[in-house]
Amino acid sequence: MMNRRSVLKAVFTGGLVAGLGVLMPRVALAAWSKAAFEAETQEAAMGALYEAAPSASVDVTLKAPDIAENGAVVPISVNSSLAGVTSIAIFVANNPQPLAAQFTIPEGTLANVSCRIRMGKTSAVTAVVTTDSGSFSASKEVKVTIGGCGG
């Protein structure tokens, strides 16, 4: 009985989620991934987002300061000359939760985003660009003189 019940429940929930996906394709582009954002290592965060580890590519440009005086506000910008970019993610290896942000790039939006991140300490910052043909990354070491994660 329990089995049948849980199967029915799973089918129902699955159907509901699929239905929502049809109704709201805008929202369903990429849900906020709890597993990825709460992962405590970069490998775990990447593992939650990508099937295979991203390969380094010269077509991904990561702009970040060499030395960030204030880790609370570190300007980062990422752009890529790759075709068919669907998303861009930014990781900070030594942060308590390495995944900083994930941008979904719909068709018609340029693969060029800027934002400001927080860094607890000196760390490698990695940008991962996902295209139809896989994931590509670029990283840079940013030195932080004052941490920005509090505590």
Next chain:
Amino acid sequence: MAKGILRAKAKAKGGNTVVKIMAKHAMETGNRKDKSGNKIPANYIQTLTVAYQGKTVMETNMGTAISKNPYLAFTFVGGTKGDELEMTWTEITGATATETAKIK
């Protein structure tokens, strides 16, 4: 909750629209402690979606490593001066709001 936390500048230029958004938000990570040593609960903007004429032009998922008063800049193809952008944000607490900005 807080209403009107976004400040956005959108400018149509050469067929593209450059959008710059700044949100006024503390982006509390949940890692910080107050004076008596209690953890301050996390409260940060989780998602920010920007739509132009019903079509999403940017969807951002943010984590704890985004600075306070988050800033976001991007460019999309198209966009006409005078049209409106719709920006929807959602906090980790579930609070959500939609704000609009005109393309200049």
